[in-house]
Amino acid sequence: MADPIVEVRNLRKTYGAKVAVDDVSFAVQPGEIFGILGPNGAGKTTTVETLAGLRSADGGAVRVLGIDTLRDPAAVRDRLGVQLQESSLHDKITVAEALGLFASFYDDAADPRELMELLDLADHADKQFARLSGGQKQRLSIALALVGNPQVAILDELTTGLDPQARRATWELVERVRDTGVTILLVSHFMEEAERLCDRLVVIDAGRVVAEGSPAELIDGLEGGRTVVVRFATDDAARGRTLLADVATRHPDVDRVEVSDGGLEVAVTGTPRVLFAVVPALAEADLVPDDVRTVTRTLEDVFLAVTGRTYDPQAEREPALAGEGDRS
Numbered sequence: 001m002a003d004p005i006v007e008v009r010n011l012r013k014t015y016g017a018k019v020a021v022d023d024v025s026f027a028v029q030p031g032e033i034f035g036i037l038g039p040n041g042a043g044k045t046t047t048v049e050t051l052a053g054l055r056s057a058d059g060g061a062v063r064v065l066g067i068d069t070l071r072d073p074a075a076v077r078d079r080l081g082v083q084l085q086e087s088s089l090h091d092k093i094t095v096a097e098a099l100g101l102f103a104s105f106y107d108d109a110a111d112p113r114e115l116m117e118l119l120d121l122a123d124h125a126d127k128q129f130a131r132l133s134g135g136q137k138q139r140l141s142i143a144l145a146l147v148g149n150p151q152v153a154i155l156d157e158l159t160t161g162l163d164p165q166a167r168r169a170t171w172e173l174v175e176r177v178r179d180t181g182v183t184i185l186l187v188s189h190f191m192e193e194a195e196r197l198c199d200r201l202v203v204i205d206a207g208r209v210v211a212e213g214s215p216a217e218l219i220d221g222l223e224g225g226r227t228v229v230v231r232f233a234t235d236d237a238a239r240g241r242t243l244l245a246d247v248a249t250r251h252p253d254v255d256r257v258e259v260s261d262g263g264l265e266v267a268v269t270g271t272p273r274v275l276f277a278v279v280p281a282l283a284e285a286d287l288v289p290d291d292v293r294t295v296t297r298t299l300e301d302v303f304l305a306v307t308g309r310t311y312d313p314q315a316e317r318e319p320a321l322a323g324e325g326d327r328s
């Protein structure tokens with residue numbers, strides 16, 4: 001593997017008695033879309049703002065592009081692209097003016113026209129900021145983060161407040177940006193967004209990393225990775241239940257069988273190969289079910305498995321008080 005382009009080790013950050021980041025470590029490889037995922041207040045923004053040189057830390061080590069951020073935050077600030085919040089622009093400034101203004105801050109700025117093309121803003125170049133839609137504002141904020149030609153860009157909650165269609169369009173643009181060679185750190189509380197976009201991610205909860213890996217690795221690593229639900233006609237249900245209970249006792253890919261809906265549905269859970277146990281058994285018995293469906297696991301199931309709580313992006317969980325759980 002190449003040297004990480006961003007490396008965070010045992011990061012800790014407190015605000016008085018409040019522990020915002022307790023112990024966070026991860027490494028980002030060049031060219032990745034790397035997700036920092038978790039509910040509100042988990043410590044995501046504090047983590048990325050610290051690694052971007054915008055906040056100090058109380059402990060740990062951070063290297064970005066080979067620079068020790070905690071020692072030389074200004075050097076990192078100049079080389080990272082950080083997505084700005086929309087409120088920081090004047091209502092009357094146009095898309096082209098904003099990009100031109102920000103480009104003037106850099107010796108080696110990106111071409112604003114190319115950025116407008118990349119982010120589907122060319123048709124809105126002369127539109128004033130206040131007249132842009134939510135999606136257009138977000139695209140402009142991404143363009144502004146890229147205007148200094150950064151190797152690494154941080155996008156924080158970039159689709160919050162967007163409707164599903166604008167959100168999906170933004171995801172495509174993020175992939176387009178990555179394809180130009182920019183490594184992206186994506187901060188999100190949307191599990192679906194992270195699952196769709198990120199090559200790898202960390203899930204942060206109460207200031208700590210609770211899961212790390214690619215979405216597929218994390219989901220496939222769940223116990224009882226795949227569930228096949230078979231629904232039988234009333235007359236076949238008893239035979240179906242017996243058949244699938246029997247499959248569970250002799251097939252190594254099946255972990256458990258659960259009956260629901262008054263005995264009509266049987267959920268068979270096991271490895272990703274569980275389907276290979278269920279379908280041949282039904283065929284051999286010549287038992288045609290009314291319906292067969294697979295239940296897809298998501299990153300929300302991963303969150304439940306590692307924290308014991310249902311994922312609620314709005315539910316802030318209090319981290320430990322400062323001093324508690326300190327490691328020397």
Ligand SMILES: Nc1ncnc2c1ncn2[C@@H]1O[C@H](COP(=O)(O)OP(=O)(O)OP(=O)(O)O)[C@@H](O)[C@H]1O
Binds near residue numbers: 019038041044316
């Ligand atoms: N400047 C500050 N002073 C005091 N507490 C802060 C400050 N900034 C953040 N916090 C607290 O630290 C914790 C972590 O906040 P942070 O913004 O990093 O979380 P987050 O995961 O990004 O959440 P969100 O998605 O809501 O932005 C929260 O409890 C927050 O209230």
